[in-house]
Each structure stands twice: as C-alpha cells, then as structure tokens.
Amino acid sequence: MSGHRSRCPEHKQGNGVCDPECNWENFFYDLGDCCNPNVTDVTKTCFNRSSPHKAYLDVKELKDILHLDGSTHLNVFFANSSDEDLAGVATWPWDKEALTHLGGIVLNPSFYGTFGHTDTMVHEIGHSLGLYHVFRGISEIESCNDACLETEPSMETGDLCADTNPTPKYKGCHDPELAGQRDLRLSAFHTHAV
DSSP states (O other): OOOOGOOOOOOTTTSSOOOGGGGGGGGGGHHHHGOOOOTSOOOHHOOOOTOOOOOOHHHHHHHHOOOOOOSSSSOOOOOOSSSOOOEEEEEESTTTHHHHHHHHEEEOTTTTTTTTTTTHHHHHHHHHTOOOOOTOOOOOOOOOOOOOOOOOOSSSTTSSOTTTTOOOOOTTOOOOTTTTOOOOOHHHHHHHHH
16 A cells, blocks of 8 residues: 555544545545535545545446447547556457447547657557557567567567568667668558657
C-alpha cells in the first residue's frame, strides 16, 4: 500500500467532510463522506464502485448505456482511463464482443491528437481489423546487430503481414540506409517509432 493511502488521521474519518487523504477503499471512502451528496459534490469525489453516486462509469457500463450497434459500425468511444499511460484500446475482430455494442475502440482524450499520439486512432483501427504490433512475438534485444534479430516476415512474428518485417521494440534500431534504392518511410522501424 502506498504511503498516502495509509495516512488518514482517525479524527478525519467520517467527520462530515470528504478528506482526500481518506478517500480510499481501505478507509471506506472517508467512512462514506466522499459518496454522500449531502456532504460533497459526489461527481468529483465518489470513487466507490458500489455507490449509486459514483463519479464515473467503467467502459462496459458506458457501452451498455449507449448500446450502439457494433455489427455495422466501428464504434469509437472517448473515455478517461485510470491507467494514465493507456492511450487507447480496441476489440480484436475475433473477440465475441466485436460485433456487439461492447465492441469498438476506446481512446483516452488526454492523449488524443497530442504530440506522439496523433496516429492513435489509426493504430487502434488496425487492431480492430486484426493487425498485431510489428514487435509481436519478438524477443527483446539490446543491440541492432544481435544475431537473433528476427527480420523476415512470417506467420509467427510481427504483425503477420507478408509485407512488414518484424521489428524489435528497442528504439535504437532504425531503417538501413540503401543509398536511395527504395523509400523506407513506411517501413516497420519508421511506423513503430510513430
């Protein structure tokens, strides 16, 4: 348990004020103060998932409420995530929810269109069409000269497309220079770095 979660003075618990340091599950959300509409603005403070006053919907709840057709449309939802590093997520086409109202793409508006994330929607659409990452199934390497570096397209590594070489996650690797023989702007190294 992190330090800030364990520092709720007993005299602040259930004192008729929603105290942020006590607004944690292990303190029962300030003994209910943070989910009591007579005490606080619960739209900003209630994080108890079982409270009827909770300040959020999880993705499934949102999709259930909207109930958008997923059999003829690709639904794109914008929702903040408790995982601060998650820019987006998509339903794979073989998932049982893919063609229902539970399928589609969820994008975090905190990232959408920001530097380094301008292609997130396109990236997630690729997943919804069945494309894997170009580094799928590839051992992490520490050198671009590693003899075990997988470079040939196959049905075992990479995105499983014959026109894309598998690419390690290691960002130190880059496209080979071929003295202008062909344009590598859309190669796996370039597109993975985007």
